[in-house]
Amino acid sequence: MSRVSRLVTAVLATATLLLPLPAAAHPEATRQSAATAGSGTPAATEPATDAAAFATGTGPAAAGTGPDVATPRGAAAAFAHPGVLVSRPQLDLARAKALAGAQPWKSAYDAMRTSSFASLSRPATPRAIVECGSSSIPNNGCSDERDDATAAYTQALLWYITKDAKHAQKAIGIMDAWSAVLRDHTNSNAPLQTGWAGATFARAAELIRHTYSSWPQVTRFATMLRTVYLPEVINGRGCTNGNWELIMMDAATGIAVFLDDRASFDKAVAIWRARVPAYIYLTSDGALPRPPANCPSINTKSEIIGYWQGQSTFTDGLAQETCRDFGHTGWGLEAIAHVAETARLQGLDLYTEARPRLTQALYFHARYELGTAVPASLCGGTVKKGLGPTTEVAFNAFHTRSGLDMPTTQRYTEAQRPAGVSHFLAWETLTHANNPS
Numbered sequence: 146m147s148r149v150s151r152l153v154t155a156v157l158a159t160a161t162l163l164l165p166l167p168a169a170a171h172p173e174a175t176r177q178s179a180a181t182a183g184s185g186t187p188a189a190t191e192p193a194t195d196a197a198a199f200a201t202g203t204g205p206a207a208a209g210t211g212p213d214v215a216t217p218r219g220a221a222a223a224f225a226h227p228g229v230l231v232s233r234p235q236l237d238l239a240r241a242k243a244l245a246g247a248q249p250w251k252s253a254y255d256a257m258r259t260s261s262f263a264s265l266s267r268p269a270t271p272r273a274i275v276e277c278g279s280s281s282i283p284n285n286g287c288s289d290e291r292d293d294a295t296a297a298y299t300q301a302l303l304w305y306i307t308k309d310a311k312h313a314q315k316a317i318g319i320m321d322a323w324s325a326v327l328r329d330h331t332n333s334n335a336p337l338q339t340g341w342a343g344a345t346f347a348r349a350a351e352l353i354r355h356t357y358s359s360w361p362q363v364t365r366f367a368t369m370l371r372t373v374y375l376p377e378v379i380n381g382r383g384c385t386n387g388n389w390e391l392i393m394m395d396a397a398t399g400i401a402v403f404l405d406d407r408a409s410f411d412k413a414v415a416i417w418r419a420r421v422p423a424y425i426y427l428t429s430d431g432a433l434p435r436p437p438a439n440c441p442s443i444n445t446k447s448e449i450i451g452y453w454q455g456q457s458t459f460t461d462g463l464a465q466e467t468c469r470d471f472g473h474t475g476w477g478l479e480a481i482a483h484v485a486e487t488a489r490l491q492g493l494d495l496y497t498e499a500r501p502r503l504t505q506a507l508y509f510h511a512r513y514e515l516g517t518a519v520p521a522s523l524c525g526g527t528v529k530k531g532l533g534p535t536t537e538v539a540f541n542a543f544h545t546r547s548g549l550d551m552p553t554t555q556r557y558t559e560a561q562r563p564a565g566v567s568h569f570l571a572w573e574t575l576t577h578a579n580n581p582s
Contacts, residue, residue: 173508173551224410228490229351229399230483230538234582236352239575240306253563253575254306262292262299262566265315269293269322275342277334287338293319294345295566301352302572313357316349324366327373336382340392341569343374344483347399354403370400379409381416383439387424387465388473390416390439391480392569398487414493417484424477425502426463434459458522462502462509468524471510475535478506479570482539486577489542496542503539504551511536511557532557534564537573545581 227233243254257263270293276285300316303309323346330339347370354363378393378400394417401410419438426434434453436443443452450457454468466474481503485495496503513519514532536558543549563574 173504173553222492224402224405224407225490225492226355226402227351229348229402229487230490231348231352231576232490232582233356235576235580236302236305238580238582243306243575249559249562249574249578253572253578256563256565257299257572257575258303260299260566262296262571263303265311267296269296269319271323271326273326273328274331275327275329275335275338276331277338278332279334281334281338283332287334290323290338290342291345291568293323294342294349295571297349298345298352298571299566301349301356302575305352305356310357313353316353317357317360317362320346320350320353320366321362324362324369327369329373330377336377336385336393337389339374339377340389340396343370343378343396344392344399344569345571346370346374347396347403351399351403367404371404371406375400375404375406375409379412381420381439383437384442386469386473386477387420387437388477388480390420390437391424391477391484394420395480395483395487395569398484402487402491410491414484414488414495417481417495418498421481421499421502424465424481425506426459427461427502427505428459430459432459434463434465454524456524460509460523462505462507463523464506464510467510467528470529470531471514472529472531472533474510475532476568478503478510479535479538482542483569486538486542496547500543500547504543504549504554507536507539507554508551511554514557515553533567533570534561534573535570536561537564538577541577541580545579 225232227236239250239254242250245251261267270286270289272286272289274285275287275290276283277287278284281287297316297319300312300319304312304316330336350363350366350370353360360366375397378397381390381393383390394413397413398410398417401407401413416439422430423435423437433446433449436449437452443449453459453463453465456463456468464474464477466477481499485499488495510532513528514530519526519528536554540551540554540558544551544555562578564570564572566572
């Protein structure tokens with residue numbers, strides 16, 4: 146079967162692959178009680194699983210009344226702006242809470258405004274060619290590009306919260322510096338590097354373009370995103386570890402929204418829909434995980450086990466990179482949530498599709514981070530922990546908006562606050578903690 150045929154087949158099968166779990170299958174997420182359903186307040190103890198409530202049409206998301214179900218805009222509808230990971234209502238809440246000194250927003254805001262990325266004197270360090278090998282060796286502009294993208298996003302957030310135009314102008318200065326010179330990403334890590342930096346630059350650019358009054362070189366920056374970043378990420382990377390393709394789709398969806406590029410947005414969502422069932426295992430998949438749709442060389446039992454880091458027994462919530470390490474796994478799970486969050490802001494509910502797999506994966510990894518003993522059947526009895534602050538966006542979507550009681554994920558998420566920065570993540574406690582918007 147051709148690569149295109151495999152991808153199309155996988156996307157058409159998504160509705161089946163992402164169906165909710167059967168009743169009582171989820172060990173953590175529980176639905177709201179009748180007294181609190183639709184109120185956004187999770188029940189403390191409720192034996193029926195939220196997955197069961199969704200399947201029977203009694204949960205808030207199934208009823209179509211929960212705040213994470215956006216009204217469909219239609220295939221040809223215009224994009225909502227700002228609408229890359231964060232929206233104006235989300236930022237308004239974060240701003241109000243931070244300036245009022247409410248927690249956890251104040252500590253998150255303080256961490257951001259006192260970071261080096263918030264300095265108005267921090268210079269940009271653009272390059273024409275960014276060369277990144279495996280593990281960023283060589284590192285010719287790799288860290289510089291990621292850090293400058295994070296600084297631009299930090300300054301954009303500071304502009305929104307403080308209304309001090311110096312921060313907007315600083316963000317613009319950083320982005321203009323890169324759009325004036327950048328021509329290509331090279332070496333083996335080029336797709337991943339482009340995903341990391343492109344995802345963050347798209348968020349910064351989206352905020353400035355749609356909340357600040359003037360950006361004379363915005364067209365040049367848009368051209369850079371369209372000609373340098375988007376071609377590197379839009380076709381995915383089917384045979385690499387899954388976090389690559391998911392991060393690339395995070396960048397592709399954000400760039401597509403900024404560019405008002407519906408075709409690229411739809412293509413990125415299709416790749417995401419095919420990748421998620423191949424990244425997080427559910428027992429309903431059968432004896433083996435789903436193979437990556439965009440990689441014809443991974444299809445047999447031995448190839449799939451090898452791709453899953455040698456793990457030969459599978460359980461709900463296990464991810465393709467779990468036995469590699471939790472750090473890369475966390476990036477994959479976060480990228481899944483980022484795409485779903487941006488899609489939600491554009492009227493497309495991907496959270497419902499991802500919910501059975503993503504909630505299972507959050508629970509699975511959070512419990513080991515919190516000290517649950519690792520069984521001999523999992524990764525030879527040893528896992529490399531370090532999930533990092535990668536759960537805030539997904540936890541907010543499922544807990545705050547949909548009312549799922551997720552005590553293990555909640556404990557882990559709150560212990561990571563305030564979430565800082567890493568590669569393509571930045572300040573997500575500030576923007577997404579307890580945020581129903």
